[in-house]
Structure formats: C-alpha cells, structure tokens
Amino acid sequence: MAKSKSAYSVPGKIGKTERHIIVVWVDNEAGVLARIAGLFSGRGYNIESLAVAEVDKKKHISRITIVTEGTPQVIEQINLQLKKLVPVHKVADFKRGEKDILFRELALFKMLANAKKQEKIKKICKKFNPVVLDKTNKSFVIQVTALRAEIDKLAIDLKRLGLISTSRTGAVAMTKGPKIFN
Amino acid sequence: MPKLFTGAEIVFKALEDQKVDYIFGYPGGAVLPIYDELKNHKSIKHILARHEQGAGHAAEGYARSSGKPGILLVTSGPGATNAVTALTDAYMDSVPLVCISGQVPTHLIGTDAFQECDTTGITRPCTKHNWLVKDVNDLARVLHLAFEVATTGRPGPVLVDIPKDIQFKKGKYSFSKSTLKKKLNGRATHKISNNELDKFIDLLKKSSKPIFYTGGGVINSGPQASEYLRELVSLTGFPITSTLQGLGAYPGDDPQFLGMLGMHGTFEANNAMHDCDLMINIGARFDDRITGKVDEFSPGSKKIHVDIDPSSIGKNIKVDLAIVSDVSEFLKSLIKRFKEKNKNFLSSNKQKTSKWWSTIEKWREKKSLNFINSNKIIKPQHAVQRLYELTKDKDTFVTTEVGQHQMWAAQHYKFNKPNRWMTSGGLGTMGYGLPAAIGVQIANPDKLVVDIAGEASVLMTMQEMSTAVQYKLPIKIFILNNEYMGMVRQWQELLHEKNYSESYTAALPDFVKLAESYGCVGMRAKTPDELDEKIKEMVNIDRPVIFDCLVDKAENCFPMIPSGKPHNQMILGPEEEEEISDEGKILV
Numbered sequence: 001m002a003k004s005k006s007a008y009s010v011p012g013k014i015g016k017t018e019r020h021i022i023v024v025w026v027d028n029e030a031g032v033l034a035r036i037a038g039l040f041s042g043r044g045y046n047i048e049s050l051a052v053a054e055v056d057k058k059k060h061i062s063r064i065t066i067v068t069e070g071t072p073q074v075i076e077q078i079n080l081q082l083k084k085l086v087p088v089h090k091v092a093d094f095k096r097g098e099k100d101i102l103f104r105e106l107a108l109f110k111m112l113a114n115a116k117k118q119e120k121i122k123k124i125c126k127k128f129n130p131v132v133l134d135k136t137n138k139s140f141v142i143q144v145t146a147l148r149a150e151i152d153k154l155a156i157d158l159k160r161l162g163l164i165s166t167s168r169t170g171a172v173a174m175t176k177g178p179k180i181f182n
Numbered sequence: 183m184p185k186l187f188t189g190a191e192i193v194f195k196a197l198e199d200q201k202v203d204y205i206f207g208y209p210g211g212a213v214l215p216i217y218d219e220l221k222n223h224k225s226i227k228h229i230l231a232r233h234e235q236g237a238g239h240a241a242e243g244y245a246r247s248s249g250k251p252g253i254l255l256v257t258s259g260p261g262a263t264n265a266v267t268a269l270t271d272a273y274m275d276s277v278p279l280v281c282i283s284g285q286v287p288t289h290l291i292g293t294d295a296f297q298e299c300d301t302t303g304i305t306r307p308c309t310k311h312n313w314l315v316k317d318v319n320d321l322a323r324v325l326h327l328a329f330e331v332a333t334t335g336r337p338g339p340v341l342v343d344i345p346k347d348i349q350f351k352k353g354k355y356s357f358s359k360s361t362l363k364k365k366l367n368g369r370a371t372h373k374i375s376n377n378e379l380d381k382f383i384d385l386l387k388k389s390s391k392p393i394f395y396t397g398g399g400v401i402n403s404g405p406q407a408s409e410y411l412r413e414l415v416s417l418t419g420f421p422i423t424s425t426l427q428g429l430g431a432y433p434g435d436d437p438q439f440l441g442m443l444g445m446h447g448t449f450e451a452n453n454a455m456h457d458c459d460l461m462i463n464i465g466a467r468f469d470d471r472i473t474g475k476v477d478e479f480s481p482g483s484k485k486i487h488v489d490i491d492p493s494s495i496g497k498n499i500k501v502d503l504a505i506v507s508d509v510s511e512f513l514k515s516l517i518k519r520f521k522e523k524n525k526n527f528l529s530s531n532k533q534k535t536s537k538w539w540s541t542i543e544k545w546r547e548k549k550s551l552n553f554i555n556s557n558k559i560i561k562p563q564h565a566v567q568r569l570y571e572l573t574k575d576k577d578t579f580v581t582t583e584v585g586q587h588q589m590w591a592a593q594h595y596k597f598n599k600p601n602r603w604m605t606s607g608g609l610g611t612m613g614y615g616l617p618a619a620i621g622v623q624i625a626n627p628d629k630l631v632v633d634i635a636g637e638a639s640v641l642m643t644m645q646e647m648s649t650a651v652q653y654k655l656p657i658k659i660f661i662l663n664n665e666y667m668g669m670v671r672q673w674q675e676l677l678h679e680k681n682y683s684e685s686y687t688a689a690l691p692d693f694v695k696l697a698e699s700y701g702c703v704g705m706r707a708k709t710p711d712e713l714d715e716k717i718k719e720m721v722n723i724d725r726p727v728i729f730d731c732l733v734d735k736a737e738n739c740f741p742m743i744p745s746g747k748p749h750n751q752m753i754l755g756p757e758e759e760e761e762i763s764d765e766g767k768i769l770v
Contacts, residue, residue: 009470012477030314035306042307073496080493086311086331 015071019048019096021103021173022078023181027087028054028062035085036064045070045078049105049148049170061089065172067096067148092181100176107151108133109158110141110165121161128154139164186352189318189344190219193282196325197226199357202253204229204244204624206237210257211297213284215349229624229653232645234261236617238268239643242277243621246604247579249404251278251332252621258284259297262343263304267611270308272339274608275427276402278332279339281309282325287347288316301343312341318353326357336491337402374507379519381503385484387524387531389460391538392420395443398427398607399465399489401600403509408432408600410513411464417520419528419535421542423451425466426592426607434596440542441551444472445743446589449550449752450542452741455480456749457541463487465509468498469608478748488512550741550754551593560710562587562662562733566594566634569660572717579622579631581605583615583639586668586739591634613642616659620646623655630658630721637663637730638687647700650726658720659728664735665690672738697728706730 026032033052040047048067055063068078075093082091094101111121118140122130128144128151135141144154148171155166175181187195193216197205206229209217220228231237234256241252252272256265262283272279286295302314311331313324321344328340386392394415400407408431415422415438422432423443432439441448443455455461461483466472468487473479476498485501487494488509495504505512520527553563566587580595581604582588588605597603604622606614615633623631633640640661650657662668670685697704703723707716713731720727741752 009473009475012475031302031306034303038306073500077493077497084310084491084493 015073017069017071018075019067019069020075020078021094021096021101021171022066022068022082023092023094023173024064024066024082025055025089025091026062026064026085027089028060029087032062032087033064035087036066036082039081039085040066040068040078043077043081045074051170051172065170067171090181094173102174102176103147103171104145104173105148105151105171106143106145106169107154108141108143108167109155109163110139111158112139112162112164114138117161121158124157124161125154184354187355188215188219189315189321189349189351189353190215191222192318192321192353192355193325193344193349194219194223194226195355196322196329196357197253198223200251200326200329202226205253205255206231206241206244206621207255208232208234208237208257208261210259210261210284212258212286212346213255213261213282213344213349215346216255216282216284216344228255229620230649231617231620232648233643234264235267235613236620236643236646236649238265238279238281239271239611239614239617240621240624240646240649241279242268242272242275242614243581243604243618244625245272245277245279245621246401246618247601247622248625249601250625251280251329251337254279254281256281256283257297258286258301259299261297262299262301262341266304266308267609269305269339269341271606271609271611271614273308273310275606276337276398277339278337280328280332281305281339281341283341283343284349285314285343285345288345289347291345301341305341308339309341310338312343314343314345315348316345318348318351321348321353322355322357336399336494374505374512374515376519378503378505379516382486382505382516383520383523385460385486385503386418386420386462386520387527389458389484390534391454391458391483392418392460392462392535393440393454393458394420394422394462394464395425395455395466396422396428396431396464397425397466400428400431400509401465403465403490405600407465407510407513410510410517414513414517414520417517417528419532420462421454421539423447423454425469425472426605428466429592429603430597430600433598435598440546442592444469445474446593446739446741447743448593449548449741449754450545452743452749452752453545454542458483461485463489463501464513465489467494470498473498474743474748480749548754550752553737553740553755555710556734557710560707560713560731560733562664562731562737563590563594564710565660565662565707565713565731565733566590568713569632569634569717570595572714573630573632573721576630576721578602579604579619579626579629581615581618581622581631581633583633583635583642584610584612585636585639585670586664586672586737587634587636587639587662589669589739590662595634612636612639614639616640616643616657617646617649619657619659620650620653620655623650623657624653631656632658632660635659635661636668637661637665637690637693638667641687641691644696647697647702647726647728651701655726656724657726659726660720661693661728661730662733663690663693663730664733664737666735668737669739675738676744693728693730697726700726700728702726702728704728704730706732708732 128146131143245252286298440451443451486503487501619633694704
C-alpha cells in the first residue's frame, strides 16, 4: 500500500450499487434546484439525469425526477437528506426495474438525410413513438420517447445514417394503475 | 389600512416577538438601516465583535449555554463570508443560530457591486436553510420561519439575506406562530409507540453487557433530558459513556460513568464499546472520531439509536432498533413504561451484569488518564486537573479551542450539568473558545467562564479580547502554552517521523503584555508550585484575564486509539508507543 498519512479512517467495504429513480416534490422557488443539486454534489452522490418542471401552477409545486446510482445505504441517505430540505414536500424512491413503475425519456434527433434515408430512419424508430417535427429535403428532426438504454442504442444506430445533433431529457417516472404516490 | 413599517423596523419587531435580548454583530454599508433602527429598541442589546467570525462563535456560545438561539447580524460581502466558519461550525454541532446579513440593493444583485457576494449561494451548504428576501412584505414571515427552522428538529444555523433597499422599503408586519406546516426533519410529529418502547425494554432486559453511549442530542433536548437520562441510567444500573459534545448530561464523577469515548477516550469506555452486547446510542451520531474503522466497530453488539434526525440513523453504522425522536420526550415515555413493568429491575438484573462490571473495573484499573507528573515543569493535564479542583465548587462554564488542550479538558475536567461545556467538535474550529466564552458570559453574567485554550488556537480570534473588555465580561483565557500546535506536533511525531513541519510558532507574543495592551489582566505560571495560587488569583479577579500557563512542550495526549486499530487496541502512554503500520498511518 502506498504511504499515505491522512487523518481519517480507511474506507470500509463498499456494497453493490443499484440504480434508483427519485422523485421529489418541491416548492418552485428561487434556488431550489441549487439546493437539490448542491446536496448531491456536496455529499458525493451522483446525478445521472435530472428532469424538472412545475406540475401545479396554483401551489407552485415542481416535480423533480432524478436518476442516481448508489449502495442501498447511500440511496437511503439521499432520501432522508432530501426530506430534510425545507422546500421539499415529499420524496418517492423507485428502483430501476420495479414492475409497477413507468419510465420515459424523450429525445430529439436531427438527421442529415434524403427522402429515401428518411424512410429507413423512421422504420428504425418505429417502436419508439416517432414524430417528425421538422422536415426539409436535406434534413429532418425526429422525436422519440423510450427508455434510456433504448435511446442510447438508437443514437448509435442513427449515427451512421446522418445524425448531427441529439437533445435528450432526463427520465420522468410515474406509477402504473390508479394509485398515486402520497 | 394596516400600519406599514420599514424593513429595518420589521427586523426588530420580529426579534422582539421572538424575545431576543442580544445580537452579536458588526456593522457595514449594506446593513446600516438595521443598525440605524437599533436605537429605537431598548430591549435588544447589540454586542460589537471585532470580526464576524468572533460574533458568530459568541452567538454559538450564547446559544449553547442558554438553550436559546444565537443572533448574528453582519453586512454583505466580507461580513457574510467571515461568518461562514461560524455558521459551518454551528451546522456541524447543531447549534441554533439566526444570521441576518445585509445585501447590496436588489437592482445591483448580480452586477459584482461593491461588497457583493452570493451570500445565499455560499451559505447554502452550511445552513439548515437560507432566504434572500426580495419583497419587504415577505420579510416578517421569513424571519419567523427562520427562527422556527433554526430551533426545531435538529437545531442548526439559518441565514436571512436582506438587500439594503428592502431594509428601507415599507411593508406589512404580522406574527403568527407556527408558520411552518411542513416536515422539518423528515417527520413532523412522531408518536412513540408502545411497540417501540417494548422492543427497547426487551433489548435492555436481554443484555448482559450493555452500555449507554450518549451525545450532544441529550444536551440539545434541554435540561430535562439530562434529568431523564440520569434516572434511566440509575434505574438500569448500566454503565454509560459520552461523546465530546455530550459531556455534562451525566455527572462526570459518577461511578457508572466511564468517561469520554473515542479517539482520546478512556480505556474502559472504548473497550466497553467494543465488547458490549448492547449499545444504546442516545443523541449521538457515530462520528468517525468515535467509530474508527467502521467494519471493526463493536462487532458483537445489538445497537439502538435514538436521534431526532432520521438521516443520522444508519448513516455510518447500521442499527437494530432505530427511534426517531426528541431525547427528552422519548426518555420520558420509556421511563414510564419501564417502571410500570419492571419493578425491581436493578436488583434482579444485578447478577446478569455483574461479570460485565467486573470486566469494566479491570479496564478501569489501567487508569488510562494517568500521566507522569513533574515537580519542575507544569504538565498540561495537571494544569487542567488543578483548574478543575479549584473551580468545581462554582457553577463553572468551560469553552475550549481545538487541539490537545481540548482533549485534556474533556478528559480531566468533570462536568456535572448540561450546557456547561462548549467546544467545537464537528468542525474543529481553532479560535472558537475565546469568542464563545464571550457569548457564554453574556448569557450567564454572574458565572465563572473559562476558555481552556492553546496558544496557537487562541491567536486566531485574539482580537475578541477587546470585545470582552468593552462589555466588562470577566472571561478567563487559560492558555496551555507549549509553543506548538500540539495535536499537529503529536501526529507528526507519531506518523511523520518527527518532522515537525511548520507546527512550531516562533515569535509568539508575550501574552501578559498582550493582555495589558487590551486593558485586561495578564498572568503567567511557570512552575507547578505557583500554579494553584495563580489559578486562585485568576478566579478572584473580576475582569477578563489572559493566563499564560507554560507547560511541557513535548507532552502527548493519551490514551489514543492508534490509526487503523479497533477500540480494544489503545495506546495508553508514551511507553507503549509502537511503530504504526503503513495502513494505520492513513487512519489517525
């Protein structure tokens, strides 16, 4: 072991990490996103993706969906630390792969492609609710909604068909069935 | 039409409604309207510090010794940044502070104006919450909310940033109690269930090697919590140890008390923590100075954790029974339930824990706090012991700086009451003790307040002696002067082949003359035989005193859990110092 002379204990065993989707309902006020992001960066948690928008105009409540990865202990801390923040109303935590939860990401792809190629691209995107948003004889913009991994793969496939620009949202999540999270 | 008030008036109306009697602060451009309004509010006294960090620590000392929130008033830019150390210190040690900072006028925010800084951005990670008030009509609500956030749940600092134009603008004032409906610390109200109490009691009854491990949460829960703790410990007959911050919650000279635990804790406390079969953590947070290497921390025990902050539970150490509650409320319910069902627990359980107690007695026989005394040179431990003996009959309040002297004070000064011991444990802020003593003396005007200090730490905030003199605060600065940053020197000796890199302070001031130049009293003790008389003299002086106690320069603080070792392998003294493994060097 390299000679190190720090003043702190050595790290213990690190458990297996899991990917979680954490949904946070917050007051939509100045600085609230900085508080959430600062909590993650300050405590060394990571944010894989983040999606935020106001969902209740009257009460000014925003819904933040965060995809993160960590050991079960870290995930528990993230939940508890988030709940301590004053503008946070409630926190929901879903494990990636849970059955009764839906995840979606949206992506926009700009392609350089002639009409023939465009048909081919539409075909590739068929499974992912493709919508053509803009079309010229040289280019077009297509919107898809899918899971993260599916979009990752799609982006690779589209690369060789003239993909020149990609824009993606973070994941958003919702439970299946009539139940909502309280 | 309701009466309108200026922002500055609203600040004072809110402070009055919150029954604030002292503000610690320092004026400046962006906060002048509030200072201008001060003259109209006779019930609130302002204590002018010499640096905003000093004002912050003074507010902390006030809060910790009085149980009320400390109020800090600073200007924008450097005023706010200077307060950051104190805010972070308060955040780490759960001290309720309300910091009001001036800000440049709203139309200049974001323009890099004179003395502008992003105060709410800078203080976001070191406060429970902060606010930038951009509408004067929000001010009253925000200020009352600030007090509520600071003082409820796990206490901590908050900051309200008020732009100068908002201080001038007129707006409405209203004060309605309980403005915060939402959960503050995860759970708003937690009813303690009988099920939880019974599980707790069941674990107590099954244990043959139990130990109470209590912390600052007991102090923060109010004096009643200490009373309940004493009752529970005497009902069970179990041994008890305390963290640095918990000292005073349980009498330091009681036979059931094993002394402080942790890196410089006693042999018996640390061994009991390691070997116990039941650890009952009340209001402590399994800090890394307590646990050492977490994988080897108390391997065979069931663990109970009572904490008001749900995020403290399971953060460092997994526990078997987690209870989210205020200590006082929980202990009250527990004791009631326990008494109902276990009439003669103490006598019937005596047999069960007798072996445990005799093991503890064996550890005690090591007398791990012993040191080799000298009749030529003052040993720092001896100085603290004499200070204790000569001041224990008074209701003495002790603050400290950070380092060896802090650990010696924790080891050798025995506290019998809560709120008498103010030290920077979490952040470890050198320079904390002197300004904290000022705040303690303000809150406790007729009491003896001593800052047990090191000469290096105390120089960091020495300017506050001027504050003590201005307000005639007879604080006693008891410096254990070894001319080194002692703890740094100790680690360099043990871990860095005695390469004392930059830990010696050449050209120290003459503390006696320094005292005189501040207009207070300077004293010096050089030998053990003059120590007692000088301490007595110091205690009897009704003015601030700087006491320069020249101590052994090479003394190390023992016992010590060496780096990389579990709790049951402590170094007891210099004769036991061994070569520390490379792996171990990471740990200290």
